[in-house]
Amino acid sequence: MILKSKDLLGLKELTAEEIEYILNTAKTMKLIVTSKNKKTPHLQGKSIITLFYENSTRTRLSFELAAKYMSASSANVSASSSSVAKGETLIDTGKTIDMMGSDVVIIRHPMSGAPHLLAKNIEASVINAGDGMNEHPTQALLDMLTIIDKKGSLEGLKIAIIGDIYHSRVARSNIWGMTKLGAQVCVAGPSTLLPPDLEKTGVKVFSTVQEALIDADVVMGLRIQLERQKKGLFPSIREYSRFFGLDKKRLKLAKDDALIMHPGPVNRGVELSSGVIDSERSLINEQVQNGVAVRMALLYILTRRDSVENIN
Amino acid sequence: MRTLIKGGHVIDVKSNINECLDILIEDGKIVEIGKDVEFVNGDIIYAEGKYVLPGLVDAHCHLRDPGQEYKEDIETGTRSAAKGGFTSIACMPNTEPVIDNQAIVKYITSKAKQEGIVNVYPIGAISKGQKGEELSEIGELKFAGAVAISDDGKPLRNSALMKKALLYSSMFDITVISHCEDLELVDEGTMNEGYTSTVLGLKGIPAAAEEIMVSRELILAEYTKIPVHIAHVSTELSVDLIRHAKSRGVNVTCETCPHYFTLTEEACEGFNTLAKVNPPLRTQKDVEAIIEGLKDGTIDIIATDHAPHHQDEKNVEFAIAANGMVGFETALPLSITYLVKPGHITMEQLVEKMCVNPSKILGLNKGSLEIGSSADLTIIDIDEEYVVDINQFSSKSKNSPFDGFKVQGAVYYTIVNGNVVVREKVLL
Numbered sequence: 001m002i003l004k005s006k007d008l009l010g011l012k013e014l015t016a017e018e019i020e021y022i023l024n025t026a027k028t029m030k031l032i033v034t035s036k037n038k039k040t041p042h043l044q045g046k047s048i049i050t051l052f053y054e055n056s057t058r059t060r061l062s063f064e065l066a067a068k069y070m071s072a073s074s075a076n077v078s079a080s081s082s083s084v085a086k087g088e089t090l091i092d093t094g095k096t097i098d099m100m101g102s103d104v105v106i107i108r109h110p111m112s113g114a115p116h117l118l119a120k121n122i123e124a125s126v127i128n129a130g131d132g133m134n135e136h137p138t139q140a141l142l143d144m145l146t147i148i149d150k151k152g153s154l155e156g157l158k159i160a161i162i163g164d165i166y167h168s169r170v171a172r173s174n175i176w177g178m179t180k181l182g183a184q185v186c187v188a189g190p191s192t193l194l195p196p197d198l199e200k201t202g203v204k205v206f207s208t209v210q211e212a213l214i215d216a217d218v219v220m221g222l223r224i225q226l227e228r229q230k231k232g233l234f235p236s237i238r239e240y241s242r243f244f245g246l247d248k249k250r251l252k253l254a255k256d257d258a259l260i261m262h263p264g265p266v267n268r269g270v271e272l273s274s275g276v277i278d279s280e281r282s283l284i285n286e287q288v289q290n291g292v293a294v295r296m297a298l299l300y301i302l303t304r305r306d307s308v309e310n311i312n
Numbered sequence: 313m314r315t316l317i318k319g320g321h322v323i324d325v326k327s328n329i330n331e332c333l334d335i336l337i338e339d340g341k342i343v344e345i346g347k348d349v350e351f352v353n354g355d356i357i358y359a360e361g362k363y364v365l366p367g368l369v370d371a372h373c374h375l376r377d378p379g380q381e382y383k384e385d386i387e388t389g390t391r392s393a394a395k396g397g398f399t400s401i402a403c404m405p406n407t408e409p410v411i412d413n414q415a416i417v418k419y420i421t422s423k424a425k426q427e428g429i430v431n432v433y434p435i436g437a438i439s440k441g442q443k444g445e446e447l448s449e450i451g452e453l454k455f456a457g458a459v460a461i462s463d464d465g466k467p468l469r470n471s472a473l474m475k476k477a478l479l480y481s482s483m484f485d486i487t488v489i490s491h492c493e494d495l496e497l498v499d500e501g502t503m504n505e506g507y508t509s510t511v512l513g514l515k516g517i518p519a520a521a522e523e524i525m526v527s528r529e530l531i532l533a534e535y536t537k538i539p540v541h542i543a544h545v546s547t548e549l550s551v552d553l554i555r556h557a558k559s560r561g562v563n564v565t566c567e568t569c570p571h572y573f574t575l576t577e578e579a580c581e582g583f584n585t586l587a588k589v590n591p592p593l594r595t596q597k598d599v600e601a602i603i604e605g606l607k608d609g610t611i612d613i614i615a616t617d618h619a620p621h622h623q624d625e626k627n628v629e630f631a632i633a634a635n636g637m638v639g640f641e642t643a644l645p646l647s648i649t650y651l652v653k654p655g656h657i658t659m660e661q662l663v664e665k666m667c668v669n670p671s672k673i674l675g676l677n678k679g680s681l682e683i684g685s686s687a688d689l690t691i692i693d694i695d696e697e698y699v700v701d702i703n704q705f706s707s708k709s710k711n712s713p714f715d716g717f718k719v720q721g722a723v724y725y726t727i728v729n730g731n732v733v734v735r736e737k738v739l740l
Contacts, residue, residue, distance in 0.1 A: 012511070089628060111629040112513040113583030132631070134513030172513055196516065197507035 002305055007119040007126040008298055010135035011177040019141070019177055025297035026145050026290070032069060033292045042296075043072035046303045049097050051077045052108045052129070058264060058288060059129050059138070063106050066295035072103075072303075090114055091121045098122040103303050107131070112169075125302040133167050138298065139263050140173035142291040144181065146283050147218055149290070150259055155182035160212040160254070162244055163222030163271060164193040164233075170263045171222060175203055188212035189222075189244060192233045209244050216254040220261040221246050221271035237270055247273040259283050314338045315730065316351045320359025320691060323659055324366060324681035325668050330660060335364060337687040340730035345683065355732070359691050362724060365663055366679050367399025367430075367688030368644065371567055371670035372464070372489075372543060372615035374636070375401075375432070378419060379408025384620040384708045386420065389640075390428035392618070392707035394733045396640035397723040399688035400431040400671070400678045401618075405442065406465040412437035412448040414456035421457045429733045430726075431688070433459040433676065435489065438477045442466050447473070447480055454484040459674045462489035464543060465590075467525055469495060474529070478538040487673055489541045492525035492550070493591070502631050504577040504592040512583065514630060517592050519547040526550045530557040530564055539563035541673055544617050546572045546591040548601035555610040565673050567613035570646035571637060571713070573602045579713055585626045585633035586713040589619070603656050612669040614662075616643045620709030638707045642714050648694050648721030659694070691725035698722065706739055 001021050003014070011019065032040055048067040050060055060076070067074040077097065079087075090109070097105055104125045107115050112132030119126040130136040147154060159178055165171045165187050175185050179202050187198065188206040199205050206212040213219060224240055234240050251258065260272070260282040268274050276282060315337040322333045322345065334349035335342060375389040384392075393401050403420065405411035411420065417434045424432035436453035440446050442463045450461055461481055467490070468474045474490070481488050498521045503509050505516020526542055530553060533540040545551060545568045557564050571589060576596050579587035587593055605611040619636025626633050647666065651657045657665070663679075671679030678688060700717045702710040726734035733740055 089624070091627060109629070111631040113630045116583050117627075117629060132513055133515070169513060195510035196505055197510055200507050201511070 003301060006302070006305060007115070008137055008302065009115050009119060009126065009128050011137045011140055011173050011180070012135065016180040019144070019180060022141055022294070022297055022301060023145050023148060025301060026141070026293045029296035029300070030290065030293035032296065033289060038069045040070050042300050043067060043070035043303055046072045046104070047102045048072045048074040048104045048106065048299060049077060049102045050074070050106045050129070051079070051093070051097065053079045054108050054110050054130070056108055056129070058291065059108065062288070062291040063129065063295050066292050066299055069292070070296055070299060072299065090118055094118045094122045098124050104299060125305070127298060127302070130169055132169065133172070134169055135173045136169040137173045138291070138294055139170050140177045142287055142294040143174055143220070143261060143263070144177055145290045145294055146261065146287050147259065149286070150283070151217065154178055157183045157217040158215055159183050159185050159218040159220065160216040161185060161187045161220045161222065162209055162212060162246060163189050164224050164228060165189050165198065165222070166193045166195045167225065167228070168222050174220070175201055179203070186212040186216070190234045190240065193228070209250065210253055213250065213253040216258050218259045218261060219246060219251060219254050223263065223265065224267060224271055241270050245270060245273065246276055248275050251276065261287060263287070313730065314354035315357065315732070316349060316354060317357045317359050317364055317689065317691065320362050320364035322364045322681065323663050325660055325663050326680040327682050329681065335681065335689070337727070337730050340687055342681055342683055342685055342687050345681065357691070357725060362691050362693050363659065365690045365692065366667040366681050367690050367726065367728065368397045368666045369670040369676065369679050370398050370401040370616050370618070370640070371613050371674055373401050373403050373618035373640070374406065374620065375403040376620060377407065377423070378416070383622055386423045386432065387427040388706065388708045390424065390430045390432060391739055392638070392640040392705060393430050394726045394728070395706045395723065395739050396642070397644045397690040397692060397726055398430055398640060399690065399726060399728045400433065400676060402433040402435050402459055402674055404435050404462060404464040405437040410437050410442050411435065411458070412440050412442070414449070414452045417453055417456035417458050430728050431678070433457070433674065435460045435462050435464070437461065438463045438468060438488065439473065444468050444470055444473065447477060450481050450486065451484050454486045458486065459676065460487040460489050460541070462491065462543065464489065464491045467491050467493040467495060471528055471532070475532050475536060478532060478536045478540065482538045485675070487539065487541050487675070489543050490525070490529045491543050492522050492529060494521045494524045497521035497524065502588065503580045504594050506577055506595060508577040508580060512580065519549060519594060519598070522547055522591050523549045523553060526553050530554065530562055533557070533564050534560065534562045537563070539565070542566035544569050544572070544591055544615070545602070545605070545611060546594050546598060548598045551601045551605035551610055555605065555608070558610065565612045565669070567615040568602050568606065568611050569615055569617045570639065570643050573599055573606065574646055574650050575713065583630045584713065585628070585630055586637065586711055588630060588633050588635055589637055590635040603651065606651060606665065607656055612665065612673065614643065614647055614665045615670065616640055620707050621711045622709060623711070626711050636711070638705065638709050638712050640707065641705050642700060642712060644692065644723060645700070645719035645721035646714065649719045652694065653720055687727055687730040689725070689727040690723060693722050693724055695720060696722040
């Protein structure tokens with residue numbers, strides 16, 4: 001099997017079969033991540049570039065390690081988001097990288113659709129490592145892998161995503177991916193942070209955290225950005241935490257074996273209480289580990305497109 | 313110099329003509345209309361099977377001259393207009409520098425006389441620099457040749473200044489055109505707020521941002537009893553509000569543009585920056601309401617909002633892409649294909665909305681084929697079907713979301729002051 005597209009721009013564009021194929025490949029890759037000898041020749045001779053217009057610790061590191069574990073040459077380009085407006089255009093930067101012989105360009109960008117623009121204009125495969133409020137597909141894939149590890153499948157699960165849904169590319173990617181694999185996604189957050197017409201995507205939208213949590217199999221908190229408060233989207237962190245923070249008491253509404261997740265970095269005591277973060281049900285650390293496996297799987301799948309096509 | 317247009321289906325709302333007649337033009341004027349007009353010496357245009365209309369009048373376009381000639385200039389802009397059947401166009405003041413003083417008005421009118429091939433009427437700015445702070449010299453703008461005032465592209469945030477603009481401009485009998493947008497509600501929005509913006513993860517512009525400002529202008533027009541013209545209406549509620557105001561006797565007129573009765577927000581899918589425009593493309597129910605407003609006369613004008621942009625300003629991330637699309641060369645075929653052919657409006661209504669009303673609202677003395685009027689005519693075949701090809705556009709810019717659209721309605725002749733500028737679909 002190969003993916004239809006040369007790029008991974010979002011889960012919105014993928015079929016359920018393609019998502020399952022990536023997740024199954026990631027399961028194999030996880031064996032490498034957890035083994036003592038983390039070196040395979042899968043990407044030998046391949047060139048991987050990370051092009052980040054926004055800060056990132058875990059996503060970037062996890063892509064870099066994924067490339068290195070599989071013997072690729074990798075390099076980083078950092079661009080401050082201010083240089084987007086006044087400096088070189090994205091397409092020109094992309095073409096420059098393309099001409100240096102890169103096979104995969106991994107891009108993070110503050111504007112939705114930037115990876116799509118890049119993908120249209122360069123030969124290399126493009127992986128979206130987060131674009132504006134649109135998608136963060138590798139995060140959602142690692143979230144799904146983490147859930148499948150524990151629950152066997154996503155089919156029929158009730159998954160509650162709590163917080164700033166409006167600005168969240170993690171929420172959007174998870175909504176597309178999880179819904180395609182048969183889960184029921186429920187969201188709750190301050191009504192100023194819910195995007196319009198979200199229920200048309202098949203998601204259940206609640207105005208209280210309690211309603212969303214009832215009988216949930218998985219509870220995912222999203223990071224709340226402090227600057228949203230200045231824009232008047234919610235009055236204070238204190239009030240946010242009081243009405244939407246996840247603590248042990250509130251989580252009693254979910255199933256007894258409900259899993260707790262968060263894409264990180266967590267504001268301790270705001271989205272999740274420290275007790276919840278450090279509890280046995282919290283999968284925050286497993287998520288990080290699976291992140292490397294998912295990214296290895298994607299690099300492997302996208303770089304072998306040519307050889308698979310040649311065999312076919 | 314005489315020209316006879318023979319056997320075309322002539323529509324002139326003002327002189328109540330809607331039949332096949334000959335038109336004789338002499339020295340730039342229409343001198344005779346009738347059956348089998350006697351004719352010796354001169355140019356004969358055979359127009360059988362075609363419609364002969366008053367030259368189209370565009371109440372809203374951007375010529376980018378002075379200041380942004382890499383997008384368009386008066387020569388290319390007027391050539392593009394002529395190719396689309398327009399004989400008179402009114403250009404918005406958001407140039408560099410802004411048309412907020414008589415020198416810029418005179419620059420445009422004199423350059424248009426030298427290089428333009430259609431009639432060009434500048435619209436002055438309401439406020440100096442379009443900054444929304446102080447009124448520009450509206451009287452001087454008027455006497456230099458401005459036909460209206462508008463801060464198009466930027467709304468007047470300050471309601472008190474809008475009230476003063478209405479009062480002050482009424483002294484000079486110059487039309488005030490309002491670009492309706494509540495900038496706080498727009499915030500960082502880049503497309504219509506709704507399902508598509510949610511799916512694309514783009515910040516939305518709510519319909520309310522337009523409607524609140526439309527309401528304000530209607531209230532101010534009623535309060536001051538001074539007419540106001542609302543630019544590019546795009547939402548259902550805006551149409552309803554204007555319909556209601558008209559029923560109360562408020563002296564309000566308004567326009568829409570072809571993209572608001574042909575496209576919805578879904579055109580932005582795939583981050584298609586060609587569909588990025590302000591006000592943004594809305595939803596199907598808005599499209600239907602716009603068509604209803606055109607049918608019942610609530611919407612007076614179909615304007616192009618011709619907004620040329622260089623490809624480098626469109627081939628970027630959606631959030632920073634320029635707003636707007638070129639419109640001269642698609643406005644008529646889109647109106648025929650989406651309004652006339654499906655039976656929403658008649659050819660006479662089309663003439664009202666693209667000739668009579670824009671001329672009347674801007675006080676141009678155009679839009680009619682009466683004997684003695686200047687010979688501005690457009691001859692079109694409304695049945696000819698073709699595919700829109702942006703590479704055939706005469707505009708400097710090609711930013712149109714309609715490339716590849718199958719349309720009906722071809723401009724065969726454009727005649728300006730008796731001069732043929734488009735002959736047999738070819739720009740001369």
